[in-house]
Amino acid sequence: MSAASETGPFFHGTKADLGVGDLLTAGFRSNYRPEVVMNHIYFTALPDGAGLAAELAAGDGEPRVYEVEPTGSFEDDPNVTDQKFPGNPTRSYRSSEPLRIVGEVHDWTRLTPEALAAWHERLAVIRAERGEIIN
Template sequence: MEFSPFNNVVKLCLQGMSMEEAKQPEEALKIFMQAWSGATNDHECFLAAYYVARQQKTVSDRLIWLEKALSHALKLNDNTVKSALPNLYQKLAKCYGDLGDSQKSAEYAELSTILNEKPSDTGPFYHGTKADLKVGDLLTAGGKSNYQPELTMNHIYFTGLVSGAGLAAALAKGEGRERVYIIEPTGTFENDPNLTDKKFPGNPTRSYRSTAALKIVGEVEDWDRPSLEDLQRFRERRTEGNGEIIN
């Protein structure tokens, strides 16, 4: 399943997070439970359980919901969820430590460390832009940020989701046609720290960055454009949530 900010369960989780930020935990829990009730697959169940766990008042209850989240996550061979496992294992280690089970706490802490070393994603990967490029061209770091124009970026960014690259293309500056290119990293890359373990656990948007160039190897001709309404909502959320970019 591709992560989408327009998925109904994801939307409910975002609403619940807004209630958390407004210091209304009871309302947040109601919305997260609504997300849990409306979840229709393991990925949605994982997300909803993760957020329900955040609003539990006792460690034992929090552990129950985190274990539900882990149960659904482990059913998925999915890079979106794999990236969340270090965060989830870390939270489980904390719960078991608080409950006095040092052995299980150490086991989960070790799992978190092992999985947190580098992205396991093997692609394919995509980059969204309005630039007119051709196969063989290289995309390099040093461009201006789409979000803070005064900032020169030290990395070049890409994603494992066509929809994510399409959204980036729609938000990119310029007057050209929105393009989604298939790319290959020419060097090592890392999870985008501006998105990883922020609002959502792990790196659900499969967003990465590299100081090495990205090589254009093709173009996706047929992809779903975000609606004008969804694009406007995304711009509003981006404006509200803009903080310092980790560069």
């Protein structure tokens, strides 16, 4: 499925405490390469994918998953499509336009402490190898 045919619902994971109607915008540091300020806001059509992003997000807050709606056009996330996975199996997207919070999702799957540690180890390897983020 490509961005052109995806209708949602869509989800975004973060540690920020947000409310319905709030807007998520680009221009913040990457959770995966903190020295990079992102030109896009990222989201997915998979609640558990957003949950993974929430678990890995920077900050000390509680991981949260929000249902969001794009306020403008969006495209497949090139960081996980075609270069790394054929097509878009993660149903991940990005937009330079804001995303509007339409509600919080509570029934997403949390990572075990072991799985979270494994993801942090993977990210450390990526950072050490200077894996490029397509921004």
